[in-house]
Amino acid sequence: MKLLCCPVNGLRPVSEFAYGGEVRAMPDPATCSDDQWADHVFNRSGIPGVKIEWWYHLPSGVWFHAERDVVADRVLRTWMPGEEAAP
Amino acid sequence: MAALRTSPIFTALEAHSPEWGEHAGMRVALRLRDENAAKADTLALTDVSSLVRTGLKGPGAVQWLEGQGVPVPQGFNRWLPLPEGGLVARLARTEFLIEDGWAGGPVVRLAAALRTTVPGVYPVPRQDCAIDICGANAPDLFAETCTVPFALDPLEARIVTLTTMVGVGVTVLRHDVQGRPCWRVWCDGTSGPYLWETLTSIAAEHGGGPMGVRVLHGDISQPVAGTQGGRP
Numbered sequence: 001m002k003l004l005c006c007p008v009n010g011l012r013p014v015s016e017f018a019y020g021g022e023v024r025a026m027p028d029p030a031t032c033s034d035d036q037w038a039d040h041v042f043n044r045s046g047i048p049g050v051k052i053e054w055w056y057h058l059p060s061g062v063w064f065h066a067e068r069d070v071v072a073d074r075v076l077r078t079w080m081p082g083e084e085a086a087p
Numbered sequence: 088m089a090a091l092r093t094s095p096i097f098t099a100l101e102a103h104s105p106e107w108g109e110h111a112g113m114r115v116a117l118r119l120r121d122e123n124a125a126k127a128d129t130l131a132l133t134d135v136s137s138l139v140r141t142g143l144k145g146p147g148a149v150q151w152l153e154g155q156g157v158p159v160p161q162g163f164n165r166w167l168p169l170p171e172g173g174l175v176a177r178l179a180r181t182e183f184l185i186e187d188g189w190a191g192g193p194v195v196r197l198a199a200a201l202r203t204t205v206p207g208v209y210p211v212p213r214q215d216c217a218i219d220i221c222g223a224n225a226p227d228l229f230a231e232t233c234t235v236p237f238a239l240d241p242l243e244a245r246i247v248t249l250t251t252m253v254g255v256g257v258t259v260l261r262h263d264v265q266g267r268p269c270w271r272v273w274c275d276g277t278s279g280p281y282l283w284e285t286l287t288s289i290a291a292e293h294g295g296g297p298m299g300v301r302v303l304h305g306d307i308s309q310p311v312a313g314t315q316g317g318r319p
Contacts, residue, residue, distance in 0.1 A: 001234070008163055008179045009249055013234045016251055059256040060179045060249035 006057045007064050007080045020054030023065060050076065094136040095216040095279030099287075105299055108308030110189070113137035117310060118299040127302045128267060130222035130295020132287055135271070135304075136279070138173070138189070140213045141198040144182035147207025152183060155197060159183075164247040166260050169193060176247045176260060184213065184258065184273070189307045216279025219303055220286070221269035224293040229270075231289055237261075238270070253285045264303050 002014040022045060027036050045051075048071045055066045055078070067076040091112040094100065105116035115137045143151070152159050157175055160167045166176035172188030187194045201210040220228065226238035229252075237248040237259055248259045255278040261270050274282050287297050300307055 012250065057249075059251055059258070061182075062179050 004055065004066070004075055005078050006060070006062055007078050007083075008062045009057055009060055012057065016058055018056045018058055020056050020063065023052045023054060092137070094134055095214075095276035096134050096136070096283045099280055099283050100134060100297070103297060107311045108300075109311055110137040110308050111139045111187075114311070115308060116299045117301045117308060119297060122296070122298045122302070124298065124302045126222070126295050127298060128222055130224040130228060130290050130293050131220070131298040131302060132283070132290055132296070133219045133221075133298050133300050133303050134283070135217045135219050135300065136215065136276075138186050138217060139192075139194045140184060140186035140215065140217075141194050141201065142178075142182065142184045142211030142213045143197075143201060143208055144211055145207045145209045146181055147205060148181050148183055148209075151205055151208045155193070155200060157185065157193060157197070160245070164249065166245050166247050168262075174260075174262070176258070178247065178249060178258065182211065186217075189304055213273075214276050215273040216276045216282065218272045218283065218286070219264070219269055220272060220290075221264060221267045221303060222295055223268065224290075224295060225268060225270060227293050228286065228290055228295075232286065233257075242268075253282065255282045257282070267303075269303070 003011050004014045004017050005011045027040055029037060050067060050069050053066050053068055054063060056063050064078055064080050066078045068074065069076060094113055097114065100116045103119035103121055105120065106118045107114045108117040109115065113136065116134060149159050157169065158167050160175065160177040163177060163180055166174050168174050169192055171192045172190050173186050173192030173194065176184040178184055185194055185197060229238045233250060233252045235248055235250040240246045240261065242261050242263055246260065250257060252272065255274050258273045259270055261268065263269050290296055
């Protein structure tokens with residue numbers, strides 16, 4: 001069973017979580033070009049490696065960040081947005 | 088007067104031809120026609136959805152609750168009994184579930200106060216299905232239906248667990264009743280019938296089954312006339 005550590009609820013089976021996509025900076029919709037906005041809305045990075053992602057713990061409604069090696073599918077650490085990452 | 092609310096698992100309970108009572112505007116099954124009260128020490132499931140409850144969340148929730156005289160559990164996923172009766176559970180960081188006891192509590196007062204807009208405080212109406220699961224074999228039922236071993240948590244730690252049980256998102260805490268180990272399980276009302284049917288069918292394999300509230304909680308209501316063994 002795959003496990004994921006929610007920063008609030010602790011170690012849980014991955015079936016309790018939903019993937020929320022890679023953490024990405026949003027361009028300023030007031031100043032960016034149509035091409036930049038379309039790129040943000042429709043395109044995702046498929047480059048393998050270590051990525052920072054949004055994950056959601058379904059029973060408690062907690063959104064958090066996870067650093068995950070998407071090649072090995074191994075979560076390196078998880079933390080609450082705006083807080084220091086756990087070592 | 089007809090009951091104003093209906094338990095999410097009313098239909099499932101009706102199949103047991105219960106003796107109905109009424110609590111907080113909801114029909115409650117006081118005693119099931121086919122229940123074996125002697126099994127309450129082994130494993131019993133009881134519908135307690137009639138207990139009134141409310142919720143709130145937001146960055147100002149802690150301060151607002153303290154201003155209302157409600158004790159706030161320190162630390163995430165913890166609960167406290169309320170002096171007026173009932174309990175307050177802290178769900179994750181800034182969300183709270185408050186539930187009255189059988190004799191009352193602060194929920195009506197708090198729900199009325201929450202109708203006034205308060206910055207950083209957002210009401211969370213709760214119409215949950217609530218089930219008390221008690222008995223020595225309850226941990227076996229949980230081991231079969233849930234991956235989180237919350238049954239090992241000590242009672243005095245007052246831990247709240249938010250997890251999934253047979254695929255349903257649930258909130259669980261332990262609150263022993265009359266010396267029996269007892270866990271209260273809340274889920275969204277729409278998932279209540281599935282959760283109830285699944286848990287009661289598995290409970291039968293562990294020597295238990297559904298029971299009316301009288302077995303666990305005593306005489307919380309007088310029987311409604313004419314319902315001893317039939318439709319209310």
